[in-house]
Amino acid sequence: MTCVAGCDVGSLTSKAVIMDGDRIVQSVIMKSKAKPWESADEVMRQALEKAGMSMGDLAYCVGTGYGRDKMTFINEAVSEIACHGKGAQWLVPTARTVIDIGGQDCKAVKLDDAGNMVKFITNDKCASGTGRFLEVMAKVLGVELADLGALSAKSKSPVTLASACTVWAQADVIQHLNDTVPLEDIAAGVNAAMASRMAVLANNIGVARDVCMTGGVAKNEGVVASLEKALGVRIKRIRKSDPQLAGAIGAALFAKEKVDGGMR
Amino acid sequence: MKEFMEAATVLNNRRVGEWKAQGGRVVGYTCSYVPDELFHAAGILPYRIRGIGASETTIGDTYFGPFICSLPKCMLQLAGEGKFDFLDGAIITPGCDSMRRLDECWRKAGDDNPGVLPKFFFHFGVPHKYSDYTIAWFTVEIQRLKAAVEGHFGVVITDEKLAASIRLFNRGRDLLEAFDAFRTAEDPPIGGADALAVIMAGTTMPRERYTELLEGLVGGLGRSASRITGKARLMLVGSANDDVELVCAIEGASAIVVADNLCFGSRFHADRVSEDGDPIEALARRYLAKNECPRVYGEYKARLATLRHKAEQARVDGVVLQNIRFCDLHGSENGLFERDLEAAGIPCIRLEREYGPLVETGRMKMRIDAFIERIRQRRKTA
Numbered sequence: 001m002t003c004v005a006g007c008d009v010g011s012l013t014s015k016a017v018i019m020d021g022d023r024i025v026q027s028v029i030m031k032s033k034a035k036p037w038e039s040a041d042e043v044m045r046q047a048l049e050k051a052g053m054s055m056g057d058l059a060y061c062v063g064t065g066y067g068r069d070k071m072t073f074i075n076e077a078v079s080e081i082a083c084h085g086k087g088a089q090w091l092v093p094t095a096r097t098v099i100d101i102g103g104q105d106c107k108a109v110k111l112d113d114a115g116n117m118v119k120f121i122t123n124d125k126c127a128s129g130t131g132r133f134l135e136v137m138a139k140v141l142g143v144e145l146a147d148l149g150a151l152s153a154k155s156k157s158p159v160t161l162a163s164a165c166t167v168w169a170q171a172d173v174i175q176h177l178n179d180t181v182p183l184e185d186i187a188a189g190v191n192a193a194m195a196s197r198m199a200v201l202a203n204n205i206g207v208a209r210d211v212c213m214t215g216g217v218a219k220n221e222g223v224v225a226s227l228e229k230a231l232g233v234r235i236k237r238i239r240k241s242d243p244q245l246a247g248a249i250g251a252a253l254f255a256k257e258k259v260d261g262g263m264r
Numbered sequence: 265m266k267e268f269m270e271a272a273t274v275l276n277n278r279r280v281g282e283w284k285a286q287g288g289r290v291v292g293y294t295c296s297y298v299p300d301e302l303f304h305a306a307g308i309l310p311y312r313i314r315g316i317g318a319s320e321t322t323i324g325d326t327y328f329g330p331f332i333c334s335l336p337k338c339m340l341q342l343a344g345e346g347k348f349d350f351l352d353g354a355i356i357t358p359g360c361d362s363m364r365r366l367d368e369c370w371r372k373a374g375d376d377n378p379g380v381l382p383k384f385f386f387h388f389g390v391p392h393k394y395s396d397y398t399i400a401w402f403t404v405e406i407q408r409l410k411a412a413v414e415g416h417f418g419v420v421i422t423d424e425k426l427a428a429s430i431r432l433f434n435r436g437r438d439l440l441e442a443f444d445a446f447r448t449a450e451d452p453p454i455g456g457a458d459a460l461a462v463i464m465a466g467t468t469m470p471r472e473r474y475t476e477l478l479e480g481l482v483g484g485l486g487r488s489a490s491r492i493t494g495k496a497r498l499m500l501v502g503s504a505n506d507d508v509e510l511v512c513a514i515e516g517a518s519a520i521v522v523a524d525n526l527c528f529g530s531r532f533h534a535d536r537v538s539e540d541g542d543p544i545e546a547l548a549r550r551y552l553a554k555n556e557c558p559r560v561y562g563e564y565k566a567r568l569a570t571l572r573h574k575a576e577q578a579r580v581d582g583v584v585l586q587n588i589r590f591c592d593l594h595g596s597e598n599g600l601f602e603r604d605l606e607a608a609g610i611p612c613i614r615l616e617r618e619y620g621p622l623v624e625t626g627r628m629k630m631r632i633d634a635f636i637e638r639i640r641q642r643r644k645t646a
Contacts, residue, residue: 066626081634082641105627116641119606121614122631 002059003051004259006251007044007074008083009067012103012131013216014039015248016047018058019256026051027245032103036067044073059259062251066104078254080247081107081120087250088214089115091238096208099198099227099235100246101217103131108202119205129197131217133166137190140173141183151187152222158188169193188222195226202231212236214246265458267477271465273508275317275342276350279469283309289352289417292382294339294366295359296527297390297554299406299547301433301537304471305425306413312467312528313354314506315339317347318620327369333362333590334619335504340369344380353384353416355409360559360593384416392561394552403548410544426543432471433537439478440466440533443485448522448578451491456500456521457511464506464528495520496636499575501601502586503594503619504528510617513625514584518636523578525571531556558593567597568604575610581639582611584632588619611639 001020008015014032018025028046032039040063048054055061055073063074064083071077080102088098089111098109106129110119123129138145152158159176161169169190176186194217202211211233217223218238228235241249271277280290291303292313303310315338318324323344324337342348358364367387374381389405391398410421440463446452447459454462462481466474496519500511506528511521524530535553538546555563556570575583583605585598595616602612613635615628 066630079630079634079637081630082637114645116645117634117638120631120634120638122627 002259003053003057004252004255005044005047005058005061006083006087006248006253006255007040007061007063007065007071008080008245008247008251009036009039009043009063009065009071010080010103010247011066012135013244014043014065014067015245016043017245017248017252018047018051018053019249019252021256024241024249027242027248029242029244032067035070036065037070037072040067040071041073060255062255062258064247064251075255076258078251081109081122082117083247083250083254084214085109085111085117085120085250086115086253087246087248088212088238090249090253091214091240091243091246092210092212092236094210095212095236097202097205097211098246099202099211099213100215101129101131101194101198101213101223102215103135106130106198106201106215108198108205108207110205110208121201121205123197123201129194129201131215133169133194134190134217134220134223136166136170137173140170140177141186141190143183143187146219148187148191149220149222149224151184152191153225154184155182155188157185158192159185161189161193188226191220191222192226194223195230198223198227199230207231207233209233210236212238214238214243216244218243265461265481268465268481269458269461269508271469272461272506273316275314275347277468279473280309280311280350283470284350290350291353291355291384291413292348292351293355293357293388294336294363295357295390296532296557297357297359297551298355298388299551300467300471301426301429301543301547302406302410302413302421304429304432305421306417306419308352308413308417308419309470310467311351312464312506313339313348313351314468315342315620316507318342321620323373327373328362328365331590332365333360333503333588335588336362336366336369338620339366340373343370344373344377346380348382349379351382353386353413354382355386355388357388357390359390359557360591362590384412386412391552392559394555394560394563399545399548399552402552403545406544406548423543427539429471430537430539430543430546432475434539436466436471436475436478437533437536439475439482440530442482443478444523444530446482446485450579451493452520452522453485453488453490453492455492456498456515456524457508459521460505460511460524460526460529461508463530463532464508466532467528492520496639497522497579497581499523499525499571499578499580499583500529500586501525501571501583502598503588503591505586507620510586513628514632516629516632519632521584523574523580525556525574527557558597564597564600568601571601571605572608572610575605580610581643582613582635584615584635585612586615586617589616611635611642
């Protein structure tokens with residue numbers, strides 16, 4: 001057994017995946033701590049513990065995410081853009097466009113048949129259209145972030161948020177709450193606003209089929225459905241594993257490539 | 265290298281201090297369309313106004329408002345903080361609309377805060393097209409600037425002095441061309457951050473000293489055995505950048521900027537001024553013919569051809585198309601460049617950034633790292 005690992009430290013959550021060949025041995029998703037290296041150490045410790053392994057059992061480890069350069073135990077750091085592309089194509093082999101919505105950024109990556117990046121784009125203006133946007137809105141609505149998708153599915157008359165700015169959209173939501181608009185209609189409006197921001201980004205690089213979505217927001221069916229509508233394409237659902245793990249899986253796959261290639 | 269770097273990174277650098285201590289006068293300008301030779305011939309040090317070192321933009325924001333390029337805001341901030349008190353004059357051009365507004369904002373800041381506005385403050389018009397009639401207009405505008413400088417500073421700019429200044433600046437251009445050949449070589453002896461410092465120093469120190477330093481540097485590079493190898497070769501294009509740190513952030517550990525098309529960079533020394541005929545008209549022809557800035561209408565194809573030529577000559581692996589937030593000129597043209605350069609097989613990345621202290625290095629680094637990974641994947645599969 002030659003195990004490799006990928007560790008993805010994001011602004012909201014940290015993820016670790018241990019792989020043996022093409023199989024995920026163990027994985028962990030946890031809330032990130034204030035210091036990225038502490039998140040990395042902790043998430044990796046938990047993954048190893050669950051797998052009954054130690055660092056010495058890993059042939060190679062790749063780190064990714066915002067905290068990648070601060071990880072002390074990795075052999076190599078790779079950008080999250082490349083890792084999400086790699087991980088997504090492992091999860092959905094026909095994927096040629098990957099849309100990832102993370103805690104503080106969102107990205108669209110175009111891939112070739114071999115999973116190489118052909119083009120990518122990330123948000124560079126503000127945090128609108130990121131996981132943080134949804135987190136803020138869920139808090140204002142008084143619902144769990146994970147329930148936002150199911151809640152919005154009940155909507156009959158979604159509201160329109162006037163502003164893409166997170167702070168001003170929050171003011172819009174409060175106004176709708178004061179006007180006693182049903183929660184599900186506001187939640188649907190929030191998801192639609194999120195999807196329309198992401199659609200602008202994805203259209204910028206040109207959407208090629210198949211399209212799949214990674215990151216924690218991929219688990220919000222309301223955003224995924226709104227994005228399908230905005231882009232006019234079906235988004236392939238990830239069934240093989242948790243879409244939030246895509247970056248860590250990609251990192252582990254890069255680690256596997258290193259081991260397979262004699263670590264050159 | 266130390267003197268180049270100091271001149272490129274310190275506003276009131278040692279050479280400016282020495283010049284002032286000897287009673288010399290300094291006139292600042294905001295755009296590469298202003299002919300330095302005119303000031304040199306008047307015995308005045310031409311100094312390109314910078315925005316580096318501004319740690320906040322409270323003064324800039326007061327006069328400009330939020331939705332505008334942060335470079336002129338940083339310039340005004342520094343002026344308001346007294347960092348440009350060594351300037352005896354300033355020339356503002358309509359290089360772009362944000363920079364044109366610096367004229368009004370600086371004047372207003374001067375009304376509100378006596379002493380902020382240099383005593384000689386001149387709006388210098390620059391046409392947006394290159395044609396016979398705009399050259400004629402620009403020639404008259406340079407004559408107007410010349411008369412204003414002569415009148416304010418009590419100097420006479422003779423044709424002989426101007427011709428001598430043109431020859432000196434042309435010598436510098438020739439040396440920078442030779443320098444560019446080292447910079448773009450297979451395994452260059454100098455990196456992109458240092459190269460930018462070398463070029464920019466020419467806008468902030470006396471020309472005679474600069475030429476002397478350049479001669480030494482070019483000779484030294486020719487003999488140098490030191491080589492930078494194994495890095496992804498990038499070309500930096502787009503909005504004005506006078507910050508060496510931005511190039512450092514882009515280069516990181518795995519890239520080298522071997523070429524640029526920046527107005528603070530190699531665009532500054534492209535093309536010589538004709539040493540024949542009327543010197544004012546020669547200046548008008550050379551400075552207005554610099555079509556590399558997107559402020560010039562109808563020249564996109566020529567600019568694209570320039571980029572392709574530079575990319576080919578420097579054997580770049582990719583092009584970084586950056587623009588300062590709210591820079592409409594470069595922001596929109598970068599989109600066209602990306603489309604056309606990618607179609608020609610040259611990988612591109614577009615970066616939108618704030619100017620100066622607000623630069624988001626973390627997110628920028630993530631994108632640059634991914635771009636270099638894309639380049640490496642491309643190399644592997646080629």
